[in-house]
Amino acid sequence: MAKRIDVKDLNIYYGDFLAVEDISMTIEPRSVTALIGPSGCGKSTFLRSLNRMHEVVPGGRVEGSVAVDGQDLYDRGVDPVDVRRQIGMVFQRPNPFPTMSIYDNVVAGVRLSGTRMKRSELDDVVERSLQGANLWNEVKDRLTKPGAGLSGGQQQRLCIARAIAVEPQVLLMDEPCSALDPISTLAIEDLIANLKQEYTIVIVTHNMQQAARVSDFTGFFNIAGTGKPGKLIEMDDTAKIFSTPSVKATEDYISGRFG
Amino acid sequence: MDLTSTGTTPTNDIRTPTRTSLRKRASLPRWAPAAVLAAVLGAVLVVQLLTTFNVVTLLVGTALLYIVGIYALSRTVEGRRKATDRLVTAVVTSAFGVALIPLVSVVVTVVGKGLERLDGEFFTYSMRGIVGAGGGAYHAIMGTLIVTGLAALMSVPLGMLTAIYLVEYGRGRLASAITFLVDVMTGIPSIVAGLFAYALFAVFFGPGVRMGVGGAVALAVLMTPVVVRSTEEMLKLVPNDLREAAFALGIPKWRTIVKVVLPTSLAGIATGVTLAIARVIGETAPLLVIAGTTTSMNLNPFEGRMATLPVFSYYSYVSPGVPRDPYLDRAWTAALTLILIVMVLNLGARLISTIFSPKTGR
Numbered sequence: 001m002a003k004r005i006d007v008k009d010l011n012i013y014y015g016d017f018l019a020v021e022d023i024s025m026t027i028e029p030r031s032v033t034a035l036i037g038p039s040g041c042g043k044s045t046f047l048r049s050l051n052r053m054h055e056v057v058p059g060g061r062v063e064g065s066v067a068v069d070g071q072d073l074y075d076r077g078v079d080p081v082d083v084r085r086q087i088g089m090v091f092q093r094p095n096p097f098p099t100m101s102i103y104d105n106v107v108a109g110v111r112l113s114g115t116r117m118k119r120s121e122l123d124d125v126v127e128r129s130l131q132g133a134n135l136w137n138e139v140k141d142r143l144t145k146p147g148a149g150l151s152g153g154q155q156q157r158l159c160i161a162r163a164i165a166v167e168p169q170v171l172l173m174d175e176p177c178s179a180l181d182p183i184s185t186l187a188i189e190d191l192i193a194n195l196k197q198e199y200t201i202v203i204v205t206h207n208m209q210q211a212a213r214v215s216d217f218t219g220f221f222n223i224a225g226t227g228k229p230g231k232l233i234e235m236d237d238t239a240k241i242f243s244t245p246s247v248k249a250t251e252d253y254i255s256g257r258f259g
Numbered sequence: 260m261d262l263t264s265t266g267t268t269p270t271n272d273i274r275t276p277t278r279t280s281l282r283k284r285a286s287l288p289r290w291a292p293a294a295v296l297a298a299v300l301g302a303v304l305v306v307q308l309l310t311t312f313n314v315v316t317l318l319v320g321t322a323l324l325y326i327v328g329i330y331a332l333s334r335t336v337e338g339r340r341k342a343t344d345r346l347v348t349a350v351v352t353s354a355f356g357v358a359l360i361p362l363v364s365v366v367v368t369v370v371g372k373g374l375e376r377l378d379g380e381f382f383t384y385s386m387r388g389i390v391g392a393g394g395g396a397y398h399a400i401m402g403t404l405i406v407t408g409l410a411a412l413m414s415v416p417l418g419m420l421t422a423i424y425l426v427e428y429g430r431g432r433l434a435s436a437i438t439f440l441v442d443v444m445t446g447i448p449s450i451v452a453g454l455f456a457y458a459l460f461a462v463f464f465g466p467g468v469r470m471g472v473g474g475a476v477a478l479a480v481l482m483t484p485v486v487v488r489s490t491e492e493m494l495k496l497v498p499n500d501l502r503e504a505a506f507a508l509g510i511p512k513w514r515t516i517v518k519v520v521l522p523t524s525l526a527g528i529a530t531g532v533t534l535a536i537a538r539v540i541g542e543t544a545p546l547l548v549i550a551g552t553t554t555s556m557n558l559n560p561f562e563g564r565m566a567t568l569p570v571f572s573y574y575s576y577v578s579p580g581v582p583r584d585p586y587l588d589r590a591w592t593a594a595l596t597l598i599l600i601v602m603v604l605n606l607g608a609r610l611i612s613t614i615f616s617p618k619t620g621r
């Protein structure tokens with residue numbers, strides 16, 4: 001299921017403002033790629049351009065190409081809705097649908113994207129997704145209760161379950177743990193390690209230890225100053241980035257000298 | 260770790276009493292406000308009984324003296340901050356009481372005068388062939404329900420779709436033009452809406468046309484901007500996070516709106532729609548112009564005059580027959596019925612709100 005993503009010469013704009021400039025990188029299948037860098041350097045913007053969520057923002061547009069297994073997502077004729085069905089996303093703040101039960105939250109993507117399924121099939125999807133998100137044991141007795149009644153960490157895992165229920169090929173995560181306590185954070189890191197078996201994962205994180213713990217590859221973004229575009233400074237094996245980065249700025253950032 | 264060994268915390272300073280220590284302050288007992296109120300009320304009452312009795316001066320005098328009294332007492336016993344608190348509490352409570360006066364007065368008057376004819380006959384008989392006592396407003400009640408229902412049927416979908424366009428899709432010129440027009444529509448006087456409906460129907464059916472559906476069109480003109488505005492506000496309250504969460508699952512935009520955004524804001528929209536209905540159900544002027552009135556039952560909004568409660572009430576009061584009293588009684592009961600209908604609508608909206616509002620289940 002997992003797929004390779006090739007980003008080439010990608011410029012990302014908000015209206016006339018060039019937020020991210022000239023990114024080229026390859027994201028390997030069945031691996032975790034971490035994106036790190038100081039605030040405002042365009043990590044979220046870049047991540048959102050990988051599943052065409054960027055264009056949801058008024059004025060949002062990109063130049064260049066993002067290819068998944070050779071197919072450019074930004075080709076004319078490619079429907080962003082299809083793109084997002086294949087490339088799921090988990091946001092910084094847990095955002096379960098407040099009017100829906102836990103069960104309905106998990107199957108929301110399946111149901112509302114128009115797939116018809118029998119009740120028993122939906123039940124399977126719910127159990128599989130919640131198992132996959134390490135949440136099944138905690139909620140299996142209250143699937144009909146509102147999703148908003150869970151704790152923050154549980155809500156975030158519910159959102160992960162919801163994202164993997166539609167069986168995407170890639171999972172994008174934008175600081176998924178930044179609103180969570182350390183225990184929930186560990187639960188989600190474990191989960192990422194499991195999900196790696198099946199999915200290509202890209203995770204933005206502010207937490208250097210987290211990047212080092214969960215990822216196989218790490219990309220470091222930086223920005224020359226406010227109003228300047230963010231750039232990919234270097235990208236390499238996580239072990240290499242955290243031991244012997246080839247750029248001075250990366251080393252400074254990782255050792256906590258700025259950012 | 261031993262903090263004292265660092266030498267940064269001189270231990271002898273810790274217990275020095277300061278001005279901000281948690282010393283217990285003098286305070287008035289809980290029953291003090293009630294006691295002051297009772298004393299003031301008694302004093303004013305005694306003075307009035309010795310001179311002249313008047314409810315208005317009794318209440319106003321009591322309130323003013325209570326405000327002064329509680330402040331002075333609290334100031335001497337509790338100090339300035341608490342006294343100010345008590346002063347403001349007293350003033351705010353009095354203001355609330357003043358604001359309540361019109362409401363209570365209207366309800367008392369309408370209920371008092373409307374109860375006379377609040378009987379089975381009022382709800383089951385029209386005024387056909389009735390002179391003097393008896394009869395009822397069945398025809399006007401049905402007329403009001405039909406006309407307002409049709410108006411809601413026209414303006415709720417129109418208003419909601421407009422609001423959805425403005426919030427979810429609208430960008431640029433067209434959206435700002437629509438917003439401007441909605442603003443203008445909000446300010447249309449109701450008689451103008453009535454004349455508009457009359458002119459519109461006169462084009463098709465000739466001058467002198469009277470139709471229930473014309474009244475519905477007039478009310479819809481008044482209602483639509485209210486529905487647009489309230490729906491817009493409710494849709495804007497839905498966090499963008501939810502829309503993005505749905506998009507990121509590969510849910511198409513229109514389904515996101517129908518299945519995620521609208522259910523999330525449904526409670527608020529229902530309240531807004533109810534308020535919009537309540538706003539137009541008592542309209543008289545436009546219905547005078549286009550729906551007219553009649554003494555007999557007419558359930559067909561596309562054919563002929565149709566009585567409605569406000570118009571019924573208006574005519575009963577303005578041109579009563581002889582003897583006058585039965586007509587005036589019916590006018591008041593019609594007004595009371597109108598208030599009851601609005602109340603039922605509000606309760607319905609409450610019910611919808613509690614059923615559909617997002618639950619946390621904690």
Ligand SMILES: Nc1ncnc2c1ncn2[C@@H]1O[C@H](COP(=O)(O)OP(=O)(O)O)[C@@H](O)[C@H]1O
Nearest residue numbers: 014019038039040041042043044045046057227
């Ligand atoms: N909706 C938006 N409209 C305009 N500019 C934006 C928007 N979101 C982010 N930006 C700008 O894009 C740049 C990158 O932001 P972001 O991707 O959020 O950074 P990061 O996630 O690395 O902190 C910043 O300069 C920010 O001000």
Ligand SMILES: [Mg+2]
Nearest residue numbers: 043044045174
């Ligand atoms: Mg960010």
